[in-house]
Amino acid sequence: MMTRYQQQGALLKENGECVFRVWAPFRKSVTLLLLGGEEVAYALTPEDNGYWSVTVQDVADGMHYYYLLDEHLQRPDPASRRQESTVHRASCVADPASFAFTDEGWKGIQPEDLIIYEIHIGAFTPEGTFQAARERLPALEALGITAIELMPVCQYPGDRNWGYDGVYPFALHNRYGATDDFKALVNTAHHLGMAVILDLPFCRSGAEGNYQPDYGPYFTEKYTTPWGTGLNLDDAWCDPVRDFYIQNALMWLDEFHVDGLRLDTLHACQDNSAQHFTWQLSAAVQELEQQTGRRKLLIASTDLNDPRYTNPVSAGGYGFTAQWADEFHHALHSLLTGETQGYYEDFGQVAHLARAFTNAFVYTGQYSSFRKRKFGRQLTDSDARHFVVFSQNHEQTGNRMLGERLTTLVSFEALKLAASAVILSPFIPLLFMGEEYGEKSPFLFFTAHGDPDLVEKMKKNRSRWFSAFFNTNKSIPDPQLEDTFLRSRLQWDTTTEANTAMLACYRFLIAFRKHRPAMRAISNDALQIYPAGQLPLLVVKRTSGQDTVLIILNFDKAVQTYRHMAPTPLKKIFDSAHEMWNGPGVKAADEVLENESILLQPLSAVVYEMAHHEE
The missing domain is CATH 3.20.20.80 (Glycosidases)
Structure with a gap:
């Protein structure tokens, strides 16, 4: 773990040595109360910037402890790695190396994924x-x-x-x-x-x-x-x-x-x-x-x-x-x-x-x-x-x-x-x-x-x-x-x-989003909103290279009509009104040519792919 920042808490090493460090700039004394078979007290030494620390040998994973502030105020560790039971009880030492990860090949994920x-x-x-x-x-x-x-x-x-x-x-x-x-x-x-x-x-x-x-x-x-x-x-x-x-x-x-x-x-x-x-x-x-x-x-x-x-x-x-x-x-x-x-x-x-x-x-x-x-x-x-x-x-x-x-x-x-x-x-x-x-x-x-x-x-x-x-x-x-x-x-x-x-x-x-090139495009010119006049429709065109899809969302509770004005033919890929999605079954047209209308069912989403148009 990066250590350029002063680390607080109970920092347990493999050999049982544990550094207990806490920040308490206005306290006159800080004492570690380590609970095992019997309570053992260790005075912490002041460090720069208000930190206090003590190194203790033979500390085991799971041991309970408190800090005693100014010899009268007993408190859990604010950097506790584990609490005994509640927020008011003792803190517990935790071994950071107790689990063996097997994810060596994992390198994280990119935002677009x-x-x-x-x-x-x-x-x-x-x-x-x-x-x-x-x-x-x-x-x-x-x-x-x-x-x-x-x-x-x-x-x-x-x-x-x-x-x-x-x-x-x-x-x-x-x-x-x-x-x-x-x-x-x-x-x-x-x-x-x-x-x-x-x-x-x-x-x-x-x-x-x-x-x-x-x-x-x-x-x-x-x-x-x-x-x-x-x-x-x-x-x-x-x-x-x-x-x-x-x-x-x-x-x-x-x-x-x-x-x-x-x-x-x-x-x-x-x-x-x-x-x-x-x-x-x-x-x-x-x-x-x-x-x-x-x-x-x-x-x-x-x-x-x-x-x-x-x-x-x-x-x-x-x-x-x-x-x-x-x-x-x-x-x-x-x-x-x-x-x-x-x-x-x-x-x-x-x-x-x-x-x-x-x-x-x-x-x-x-x-x-x-x-x-x-x-x-x-x-x-x-x-x-x-x-x-x-x-x-x-x-x-x-x-x-x-x-x-x-x-x-x-x-x-x-x-x-x-x-x-x-x-x-x-x-x-x-x-x-x-x-x-x-x-x-x-x-x-x-x-x-x-x-x-x-x-x-x-x-x-x-x-x-x-x-x-x-x-x-x-x-x-x-x-x-x-x-x-x-x-x-x-x-x-x-x-x-x-x-x-x-x-x-x-x-x-989700699969369509993952695998369709147009859905993965992130450039500013890859998305275009088509005008739908006063109709309660959102018409979105998404493009990547030769792949273009047209997404039409009808937010009205009534059937709406959208006229396809472009010369490029459309072929339907998805229709939320389809019976396979437990929809009403009155579907938008499977194929649409220039100047043809698309009947959109109430509160529905349809996706068309646009065939590449050669000039």
């Missing part, structure tokens, strides 16, 4: 473990998935949570299984040709069990976020804080062989340094790539519509691989559901989705009615590989009051239309677990906090959020109830005729 599948480990299977998720990977390989993206899996309070309340960023939650179980999941994914992306919420650390402030100024009153004070990235003593999170990112990418990181809510990581934290992280990851010879990915999640995150460093950007494009979802969702509450107020027209198809961002400096101000920034680099799009994900589903999936909001035909819009777009598609077969179980917000004051504050905040979108006279599911979590688990019902057809449809669309 990504087809991402988002997973919550606890809700993905009945068992809710890394091991159970690993056993499901062959099914995802058969679907055509090339990367799984795991919602946060680090130690959080209680035994169920989305993961964004994590307080030990180096420690896997023990509810999901052992450290080696996670590594086995990554190892198996690589053997199946799938990358693993991990969601890291650096900018929104949880409140319960967060003992970082007892050690040092990890947070600063300069900034506030919806979750509390801001991360200290540019105030006094910020260098060790930045190094702490750089070390954390590198640990997952190097020791755990993870292929990429999604950095959640990066807009909350306020940093006015000359060298922005995201730039520093990007540089460290690029250095790791060079050392290991493996492609590593950084994906940003922001609420800014700011291209700087994916612009190259040479152009003043932060050099991330990609960023989530929420507005593609908003434009698509509003068209399909008719919802105009909250941020959907800014959407609802086919023109919005057309702009998203060509620009990823819909708002690039225009006035936003929802925000009551101009929003966004024009792209300087329209590389489609820089954006991740979706019709569903954990945020857009789980932050609905009743956690409804798109499956229960729109018709079966509309679901196939949504899948077509996402998978046939030029961007990186992301699927939310279960959508490929039409999962109907909700994905609700769930927690198991032990702090009653925190629970009450959380409920009030969510009620306030829902008031902008929904009729809050309805009962909001209690996130603290175990039943709320259990209702959110996938049912894996792929036996019904509709679900079987939906799964087959997803497989076809």
Whole structure:
């Protein structure tokens, strides 16, 4: 592992020697309490920049320990690699070399090959473990998935949570299984040709069990976020804080062989340094790539519509691989559901989705009615590989009051239309677990906090959020109830005729995206939006060399007609209304000549190939 950044935690070597290092710049003394047959105390020695360390012999994997601060305050290690049971109990020593990877031939994945599948480990299977998720990977390989993206899996309070309340960023939650179980999941994914992306919420650390402030100024009153004070990235003593999170990112990418990181809510990581934290992280990851010879990915999640995150460093950007494009979802969702509450107020027209198809961002400096101000920034680099799009994900589903999936909001035909819009777009598609077969179980917000004051504050905040979108006279599911979590688990019902057809449809669309040259083209002139007048149609032409396809999406609930004006004949490849996809069976024409009309079924998607026209 790269060591240019000062490493914290219990750093165990093969010979049983262990260096315990912690950052506590304002403490007068730090003592290690090592728990074995009996408690043994070791005084740590102060180092530069507020670090303390001690080297202990004959330390074994799994040994428990605390730190004693100023001889009276007993706390777990903020860089704990494993917790004994809860966020309040002892930390555990973990052997980084206990698992033998066998993925030597894996070199990572290129962004243009990504087809991402988002997973919550606890809700993905009945068992809710890394091991159970690993056993499901062959099914995802058969679907055509090339990367799984795991919602946060680090130690959080209680035994169920989305993961964004994590307080030990180096420690896997023990509810999901052992450290080696996670590594086995990554190892198996690589053997199946799938990358693993991990969601890291650096900018929104949880409140319960967060003992970082007892050690040092990890947070600063300069900034506030919806979750509390801001991360200290540019105030006094910020260098060790930045190094702490750089070390954390590198640990997952190097020791755990993870292929990429999604950095959640990066807009909350306020940093006015000359060298922005995201730039520093990007540089460290690029250095790791060079050392290991493996492609590593950084994906940003922001609420800014700011291209700087994916612009190259040479152009003043932060050099991330990609960023989530929420507005593609908003434009698509509003068209399909008719919802105009909250941020959907800014959407609802086919023109919005057309702009998203060509620009990823819909708002690039225009006035936003929802925000009551101009929003966004024009792209300087329209590389489609820089954006991740979706019709569903954990945020857009789980932050609905009743956690409804798109499956229960729109018709079966509309679901196939949504899948077509996402998978046939030029961007990186992301699927939310279960959508490929039409999962109907909700994905609700769930927690198991032990702090009653925190629970009450959380409920009030969510009620306030829902008031902008929904009729809050309805009962909001209690996130603290175990039943709320259990209702959110996938049912894996792929036996019904509709679900079987939906799964087959997803497989076809993914395979078509993977293997059709026109679908793999990424140059700016490879995609063209055809005018459809006032019709509720999105007509997209995609080209690569001699291969050209025409994608027609009908967002109306009535039959629409599109006239083919080009001299090039069309031959149909896909029609979501076909009986094989459990459609109504009234299909668009199989072949179309110049000036002929195409009858498009309500809420349908059709794809034609265009024969090469010789002048």
